[in-house]
Amino acid sequence: MSARTTTSATGTSATSASASSAPPDTSLGGGSPGGRHLGLALFVIAAAQLMVVLDATITNIALPAIRTDLGVSDSGLAWIVNSYALAFGGLLLLGGSAGDLFGRRRMFQAGIAVFTVASLLGGLAPNEGLLIGARILQGIGAALAAPSALALITTTFPAGKPRNKAMGVYAAMGGLGATVGLLLGGVLTDVLDWRWVFFVNIPIGLAVLAGTRTLVEAERHPGRLDIPGAITGTGGLIALVYGITRGGEHGWTDAFTLISFTTAAALLVAFLMLQSRTAHPMMPLRLFKDRNRWGSYATMLFIGAGMFATFYFLTLYMQLILGYGPVKTGFAYLPFSFGMAAAAGISAKLVVRCAPRLIAGPGLLVAAVGMVWFSTLEPDSSYAAHLMPAMFVTALGLGMSFVPMTLGAVSGVAHQDTGIASALLNTAQQIGGAIGLAVLSTIATSAADDRVPEAARALYQGLATKDFTLVSRAGEALTHGYTMAFLAATAMFLAGLAVTAFAINAGRQQPMDPEAAAPAHMG
Numbered sequence: 450m451s452a453r454t455t456t457s458a459t460g461t462s463a464t465s466a467s468a469s470s471a472p473p474d475t476s477l478g479g480g481s482p483g484g485r486h487l488g489l490a491l492f493v494i495a496a497a498q499l500m501v502v503l504d505a506t507i508t509n510i511a512l513p514a515i516r517t518d519l520g521v522s523d524s525g526l527a528w529i530v531n532s533y534a535l536a537f538g539g540l541l542l543l544g545g546s547a548g549d550l551f552g553r554r555r556m557f558q559a560g561i562a563v564f565t566v567a568s569l570l571g572g573l574a575p576n577e578g579l580l581i582g583a584r585i586l587q588g589i590g591a592a593l594a595a596p597s598a599l600a601l602i603t604t605t606f607p608a609g610k611p612r613n614k615a616m617g618v619y620a621a622m623g624g625l626g627a628t629v630g631l632l633l634g635g636v637l638t639d640v641l642d643w644r645w646v647f648f649v650n651i652p653i654g655l656a657v658l659a660g661t662r663t664l665v666e667a668e669r670h671p672g673r674l675d676i677p678g679a680i681t682g683t684g685g686l687i688a689l690v691y692g693i694t695r696g697g698e699h700g701w702t703d704a705f706t707l708i709s710f711t712t713a714a715a716l717l718v719a720f721l722m723l724q725s726r727t728a729h730p731m732m733p734l735r736l737f738k739d740r741n742r743w744g745s746y747a748t749m750l751f752i753g754a755g756m757f758a759t760f761y762f763l764t765l766y767m768q769l770i771l772g773y774g775p776v777k778t779g780f781a782y783l784p785f786s787f788g789m790a791a792a793a794g795i796s797a798k799l800v801v802r803c804a805p806r807l808i809a810g811p812g813l814l815v816a817a818v819g820m821v822w823f824s825t826l827e828p829d830s831s832y833a834a835h836l837m838p839a840m841f842v843t844a845l846g847l848g849m850s851f852v853p854m855t856l857g858a859v860s861g862v863a864h865q866d867t868g869i870a871s872a873l874l875n876t877a878q879q880i881g882g883a884i885g886l887a888v889l890s891t892i893a894t895s896a897a898d899d900r901v902p903e904a905a906r907a908l909y910q911g912l913a914t915k916d917f918t919l920v921s922r923a924g925e926a927l928t929h930g931y932t933m934a935f936l937a938a939t940a941m942f943l944a945g946l947a948v949t950a951f952a953i954n955a956g957r958q959q960p961m962d963p964e965a966a967a968p969a970h971m972g
Contacts, residue, residue, distance in 0.1 A: 536588025538879025560594025754885020792848025812849025
């Protein structure tokens, strides 16, 4: 990536705009033509951010309905989530480079267009393979659009109150999008059909595209795209995740499993070699020389691994075992959203008084306690006495960790590298989530199938034939599988805690420049 690129923690790049490029208007209100122009521009960027973040959680709620309609396998269900995360996380830095070279507004438009078309294809998908393909295309679109959104704020909105207000609205979309995704996903799936969790993006995407003329183009920078790096890095991660999921299904000595792991190792080694030698690396290795920085990335990798699995398995548990509908499932997640928001606000104030590890470390310990609580779930567990408090505790712990990790990722970094340093944090979260979900879904499936062969299929068969003995046995087996996955997720958070304790030694932090980073995705 060009040295002058800056990218946020949600994969957003920020390039300093010259005074001459900023519009003279200083109001976001609608009382003047300039105010109306800025108001529309803010809607465009906020709606795009909402759409990208919303997609991370809205699909989770629809997973049981997708499984029923398309006959998706257990591994295929995980790939519906992972395919988006791998494409988005793996190509995020390349998307920032493309914005540098070809123009941020142009790449923003291209990304939103790709995302919108992919959403149409996802909604029309007749089978598992085409749906996963559409999810990959959605991830590519998000990786192209997201790195340009924050940069376009800096070039479109004049410095001061208008830009600060725009930054605040943009950042709020990160948390709001996750909550809206959970609630909207439930309503759309329950009232209409699971396909509408994809179709809903189409009118949003078209509205965003229609309003992009209000955005001020950022200055382009010379350089070149690191295509070999993108191919080897993303390809290696896909091969790794495929090897993990296939190993769980066909055995770890299966020929294709071994080929996948060998391919992953070769591609990832090649990626690292390319990054150390190319003049314009997608991931500058110099960023990993600082222990606080690589410690933050490693910790976020483990956080993503545990957090993605939490949403995935809780959704399946609530709908398949407790019999919740999609709407009830969406509302059941509200304590998680409240806990994350409350803890993030508290940690943002604490970072100027305490060292990051003194905030993130206890936070991860609290999150681990929440996961242990989840691991005690039974087929008839109470929401009020068990699920709700466990959700809130887990969310509090995770919310305490995000701000310190973001600060740790950008602390002490050269100004020209601030953005890409924070972008790598979000990449770590997405990639960690994909790898973690592959590992934990393999654990859950193996544990469940040890008790009842093909437990998920047996549950559906029992429901179809009204064999309630089989339904009970399969439900108990699946619950056992989910609890084993939660225990493994506990280990993920504790591993993050260990990295935080031993690698991160930074002192109190200064408040972060809002243009340097934005909140990480919730799920």
